[in-house]
Amino acid sequence: MISRLVSLRPAIYALTVAAGLAAASAVHAQQEPRLDVIYVPTPQEVVDRMLALAKVGPGDYMIDFGCGDGRMVVTAAKLGARGYGVDINPQRIKEANENAARAGVTDKVEFKIANLFEQDLSKADVMAMYLLPDINLRLRPKILDTMKPGTRIVSHAFDMGDWKPEVEEKVDGRNVYFWIVPAKVGGSWEVDGAQKMTLKLDQTFQFFTGKADIGGKSVEVTDGQLKGADISFKVDGKTFTGKVSGGSIAGDGWKATKA
Structure with a gap:
């Protein structure tokens, strides 16, 4: 160095x-x-x-x-x-x-x-x-x-x-x-909370995109980004933030588990 x-x-x-x-x-x-x-x-x-x-x-x-x-x-x-x-x-x-x-x-x-x-x-x-x-x-x-x-x-x-x-x-x-170094979030996630949905995420390093299935309706996942284990993204105009820990994500009023 x-x-x-x-x-x-x-x-x-x-x-x-x-x-x-x-x-x-x-x-x-x-x-x-x-x-x-x-x-x-x-x-x-x-x-x-x-x-x-x-x-x-x-x-x-x-x-x-x-x-x-x-x-x-x-x-x-x-x-x-x-x-x-x-x-x-x-x-x-x-x-x-x-x-x-x-x-x-x-x-x-x-x-x-x-x-x-x-x-x-x-x-x-x-x-x-x-x-x-x-x-x-x-x-x-x-x-x-x-x-x-x-x-x-x-x-x-x-x-x-x-x-x-x-x-x-x-x-x-x-x-x-x-x-x-970003957490790994590619794949499918089941989200519980005020908004129940299934996420399918495609990750490229600290960025990701994907689809959210909300009651049979497909919505784009946008602005997906990771800062280490800290995650943020938008679904249908709503911003979600949380922390990734292995096969789970804990957010404010929501949580997700790897499907």
Whole structure:
């Protein structure tokens, strides 16, 4: 996350990450990745803004893929969070541990050389990334399937394809992206309350559309959106808001169960 290349900076660095991951596979177990890429740290201003967008603070557990010298994780720890950083370069991991020691946060952080795709994402509250777009896209299904709704994701330099970010900014000339992992609501739901109906929803990331069957009358579901587990949509001009918890949704005066 904290590395920035002098020449073709983010792309070459992320390609080195990808090459290192391939080298870590069983097929290439005996090969060592090239680690002679020159880098300079990403400005602290970018780190601070990413952590602010994700609202990192006490009680949070953050993972950082492409952690470089650990500045993102160390800064998060100074805000009261716990952190875990992954990088392919042993020298960067050494520097990250040294930076954590200087900051007095070694009890709150951990740094490892590891395969990104083998990491457990389910316990994280925040995930930070500085990777190539194709690696982001390869990670995206795991992010959506295994991270809990409401997990905050921040990425430096690269997006995640057609998953629209909640926020996209330029900080010190660098692109910064922010997403919130949405709950899963696609499928059929039975709604009880003042308005009884059956919903059939089609979800695309944090947005959804669908149909509501109200006493045999089909009505469009519009303005469907999720902010983590928080859901809102409109049916026949009425706005519904609630919170998703697995196979149920609890709203004000209504509830729904997965059919």
